Amino acid sequence: MKRLLTSVLILMMLGTSLTACSSKEDKAGNNTNTGTVNDTETSTEAVTYPIKTDKKLTYWGEINGNLIGTVSTHDEVPFFQEWQKNTGVPLKFTAPPTGQTKEALNVMLASGDLPDMIEYNFLGDFPGGPEKAINDGYILKLNDLIDKHAPNLKKFLQENPEIDKMVKTDSGSYYAFPFVRGDEFLRVFQGPVIRKDWLDELGLPVPETIEDWTKTLTAFKEKKGATAPFTVVSKPRFFNESGNGAFIGAFGVTRGFYQEDGVVKFGPYESGFKEYLQLFRQWYADGLMDKNIATADSKALDGNMASGATGASVGNAGGGIGKWQPLVEGNDPKAVLVATPYPVLTKGDKPKFGQKSQAYASEGTVAISTSAKDPVLAVEMLDYGYSEEGRMFFNFGTEGVSYNLKDGYPTYTDLLLKNPDKLAPAQAISMYARGSYNGPFIQDKRYAEQFFALQTQRDAVGIWKNTDADKYNLPPITPTPEESSEYATIMNDINTLVDEMTLKIILGQEPVDQYASYVDKMKSLHVDRAIEIEQAALDRYNKR
Numbered sequence: 011m012k013r014l015l016t017s018v019l020i021l022m023m024l025g026t027s028l029t030a031c032s033s034k035e036d037k038a039g040n041n042t043n044t045g046t047v048n049d050t051e052t053s054t055e056a057v058t059y060p061i062k063t064d065k066k067l068t069y070w071g072e073i074n075g076n077l078i079g080t081v082s083t084h085d086e087v088p089f090f091q092e093w094q095k096n097t098g099v100p101l102k103f104t105a106p107p108t109g110q111t112k113e114a115l116n117v118m119l120a121s122g123d124l125p126d127m128i129e130y131n132f133l134g135d136f137p138g139g140p141e142k143a144i145n146d147g148y149i150l151k152l153n154d155l156i157d158k159h160a161p162n163l164k165k166f167l168q169e170n171p172e173i174d175k176m177v178k179t180d181s182g183s184y185y186a187f188p189f190v191r192g193d194e195f196l197r198v199f200q201g202p203v204i205r206k207d208w209l210d211e212l213g214l215p216v217p218e219t220i221e222d223w224t225k226t227l228t229a230f231k232e233k234k235g236a237t238a239p240f241t242v243v244s245k246p247r248f249f250n251e252s253g254n255g256a257f258i259g260a261f262g263v264t265r266g267f268y269q270e271d272g273v274v275k276f277g278p279y280e281s282g283f284k285e286y287l288q289l290f291r292q293w294y295a296d297g298l299m300d301k302n303i304a305t306a307d308s309k310a311l312d313g314n315m316a317s318g319a320t321g322a323s324v325g326n327a328g329g330g331i332g333k334w335q336p337l338v339e340g341n342d343p344k345a346v347l348v349a350t351p352y353p354v355l356t357k358g359d360k361p362k363f364g365q366k367s368q369a370y371a372s373e374g375t376v377a378i379s380t381s382a383k384d385p386v387l388a389v390e391m392l393d394y395g396y397s398e399e400g401r402m403f404f405n406f407g408t409e410g411v412s413y414n415l416k417d418g419y420p421t422y423t424d425l426l427l428k429n430p431d432k433l434a435p436a437q438a439i440s441m442y443a444r445g446s447y448n449g450p451f452i453q454d455k456r457y458a459e460q461f462f463a464l465q466t467q468r469d470a471v472g473i474w475k476n477t478d479a480d481k482y483n484l485p486p487i488t489p490t491p492e493e494s495s496e497y498a499t500i501m502n503d504i505n506t507l508v509d510e511m512t513l514k515i516i517l518g519q520e521p522v523d524q525y526a527s528y529v530d531k532m533k534s535l536h537v538d539r540a541i542e543i544e545q546a547a548l549d550r551y552n553k554r
Contacts (some may be wrong), residue, residue, distance in 0.1 A: 198367075291522060
């Protein structure tokens with residue numbers, strides 16, 4: 011009996027050894043058309059970086075807008091060079107043409123020639139969302155891979171259940187390595203901006219109400235000679251930032267979907283949208299807005315700011331105030347840009363809407379494709395951004411080059427804040443780190459404390475955060491794969507209609523009363539069904 015038991019135990023041990031060896035020969039297991047991985051190897055310890063590997067992975071993603079015109083490929087960016095060194099994983103990069111990311115992704119997916127990793131907003135920009143991308147066989151469901159091979163991300167999500175709720179689908183699927191804003195301070199960064207020196211010169215207060223704004227812009231036009239008193243970026247659609255509620259929010263709506271007491275609404279379908287159109291139509295007719303506002307891009311806006319043609323806009327603390335302040339100073343050394351509160355109709359009211367991002371941002375997230383040669387290696391590399399070392403690197407770059415520790419505080423060097431090649435801080439930081447935009451990592455508040463070098467930038471966050479946005483903003487929700495095609499079709503038509511309506515009424519090509527006919531058209535295009543789908547998605551999210 012003893013000899014028999016011994017023989018059985020030996021056979022069992024041999025079987026286990028063979029299974030382990032077999033697992034290591036093919037760490038990734040087999041990909042299936044449902045985007046899952048049969049992975050039998052479990053990591054018991056965190057990976058030691060740099061990883062020793064002779065494999066080269068492929069990576070697809072756009073180059074950050076701060077670097078357009080400065081570099082043409084990822085390989086020219088020191089951050090991406092160092093990322094490969096730090097992780098030990100060589101990468102071959104492919105970048106879609108600027109401004110054509112969606113189109114390039116569709117072409118790539120249709121070709122079937124997929125890279126190992128795809129940096130893309132599958133939550134916001136893929137029809138049907140990430141669950142459909144998984145079901146269609148484009149990207150992997152990452153649950154097992156994260157559980158077994160991403161100890162840093164796994165630990166963070168376990169410690170932050172509200173963020174964990176955001177980074178997966180309704181069915182519980184993890185689909186990408188997330189970008190996480192690690193502090194409340196990082197979630198507010200955009201709002202109205204104005205020339206404070208002009209206000210002081212004209213004896214005007216910082217505007218708070220729509221009436222204040224009309225008076226102020228009129229003074230900018232008549233007394234400061236501003237030919238475009240107010241302008242905004244309107245590419246790819248008119249007034250991009252209207253979705254956050256700047257000015258339009260004074261009338262109780264936004265450009266997109268929002269919620270009131272758990273009920274989903276679509277701004278252009280509500281009566282407040284007509285009031286917004288009426289205001290902007292009047293401003294445009296009175297010359298208080300840029301006559302080219304319908305086609306204004308960031309370059310045009312920068313030019314208007316620099317020349318003194320524009321005295322007010324909507325922008326970010328970094329890429330707005332931080333970029334425009336030196337431009338306006340170049341034309342007028344006394345020029346000062348400051349943030350203003352989100353406008354309201356009645357003085358003293360708290361703005362209903364405002365820009366406030368979720369802790370989880372779906373931009374800059376990285377999925378692993380079903381064509382990945384070694385998904386485990388890709389996961390191990392991406393998990394670096396959630397380790398202590400990786401978080402420092404993503405936010406601040408390389409110690410001794412882009413930052414130094416001063417009393418334990420990672421302090422950016424002059425290479426970033428006073429760049430010898432005359433790069434603006436936003437550009438220089440983007441060359442050596444990713445703290446100033448997004449990516450697969452946890453953003454650190456200490457980046458912003460330095461990036462917002464001007465007191466006016468730091469003050470802006472406090473001014474812009476004074477809204478009820480948390481109450482009305484929708485969390486990261488998605489339709490089901492079954493609903494996705496229907497929803498995408500409806501919203502493509504609806505958005506085209508709303509864009510047409512907005513421009514024709516504001517530019518005076520149609521009367522404001524024509525708004526009613528557009529509401530009827532929205533109904534005929536099944537906007538109520540789109541709202542119903544969004545409502546169902548919100549209800550599912552609340553049950554996660």
